[in-house]
Amino acid sequence: MNPFAKNLLAWFDIHGRSNLPWQHPRTPYRVWLSEVMLQQTQVRTVIPYFERFVLALPSLADLAAAPQDRVLALWSGLGYYSRARNLQRCAQLCVERHNGELPNNMEDLAALPGIGRSTAAAILAQAHGEPHAILDGNVRRVLARYHGVHGWTGNSAVQKELWKLAESHTPHKRVADYTQAIMDLGALVCTRSKPRCSDCPLQKKCIAHRDNLTATLPHPKPGKQIPTRKLTMLIVRDKLGRILLERRPPTGIWARLWSLPEGDDLAEASHAIADHASMTSDRLSLLPEFSHAFSHYRLNVTPMLLQIESPETRVADTPDRGWFAHHELAELGLPAPVRKLLASLPQDV
Structure with missing residues (x-):
């Protein structure tokens, strides 16, 4: 040996x-x-x-x-x-x-x-x-x-x-x-x-x-500036406390995981809401922003909570979109920051 x-x-x-x-x-x-x-x-x-x-x-x-x-x-x-x-x-x-x-x-x-x-x-x-x-x-x-x-x-x-x-x-x-x-x-x-x-x-x-090179070796990966992307996530919650989730596309970040409706701004993130009259200021609240780092960019997220009454008439239904009760979330593949965000929600409906 x-x-x-x-x-x-x-x-x-x-x-x-x-x-x-x-x-x-x-x-x-x-x-x-x-x-x-x-x-x-x-x-x-x-x-x-x-x-x-x-x-x-x-x-x-x-x-x-x-x-x-x-x-x-x-x-x-x-x-x-x-x-x-x-x-x-x-x-x-x-x-x-x-x-x-x-x-x-x-x-x-x-x-x-x-x-x-x-x-x-x-x-x-x-x-x-x-x-x-x-x-x-x-x-x-x-x-x-x-x-x-x-x-x-x-x-x-x-x-x-x-x-x-x-x-x-x-x-x-x-x-x-x-x-x-x-x-x-x-x-x-x-x-x-x-x-x-x-x-x-x-x-x-x-x-x-x-040779006193422990701080030098191995050489780091050649550096480059990491870009930042801004995103709005919309948390739609009904009167039963259920959350509207969408399955993400088969490619890209968080592929095929369940996540929240999202977009570059609130208007784009609200694509799942068929009846935009529900999005009144007294039912819509801004939550604390947070950041999540990926290997190639940083995501800055602005979460918005929308409380609605009758999801059947106000949400466009598709096979990759559905309502989930709080106890069902543990069995879903959710991105870690989304899971943390949902866990932090105020429980009063």
Whole structure:
């Protein structure tokens, strides 16, 4: 075993995380689910989502057969909802083509929707003990610092170099532990800011530590200004306390989730209201504005609450529009900021 892996495993045996819920049992389904949830999300955030998800959908077959709304509701709050849709599509393909199981080879795994090279490697390494290198965000940071690799890690040439380094360090024994160890080192010690170099088992040969480059490496993504979009959301509530929701289009942000009627202004957001005479000032109230950041822009939302009496005559009905009672919201796939907004509403009707 190479010194890098040996030192890392010795550290892991004392300091590593060995009681994460997806490790017991460490099945391909549970490893796969955790890997997708952990993309750009911290472990402590993922744990309750993972536990709730596997309680509701304990097997790949359960996930494949579940209504999409159920899957999106279980995912709601984790963001990046295309991952949830890819999870279910992947499960359905496994039922159709792979006897209801995740494939146990790299080529077939990596060909499934939402499973790239690193996720496929993590499944094979942790669930099957096969010596495949991974390269998630934590691993990239560890390797870039340890080897002094300059450049943004999303650059194809830099990624190619990091993959070679990752493969060179991956041992043939204790692969599952090694995979967890290098992820843990990045998450717990070799952190993005204020890394705890004094606690690192790789410190002695780390180029970034030697050359005082831990604040520089890895290089950040080349910056660009994030645009801002303004949006008005209309909360239409009837006398029973039900909320009018619309299912979003199949593409774009929050695709196929239920959300509120929206537009660039109140007039555009009120497209669902057939009888605009109901929109009088005494029934319409302005709620506190809020912002929500996406990876590529920031959304500034102005919410408006409209109280109406008879929804049957004042709302244009479509298959993707409906009234939902408060207790039904938990079973719907709602964007996290919309769910939070609805939870904050005053209860007096």
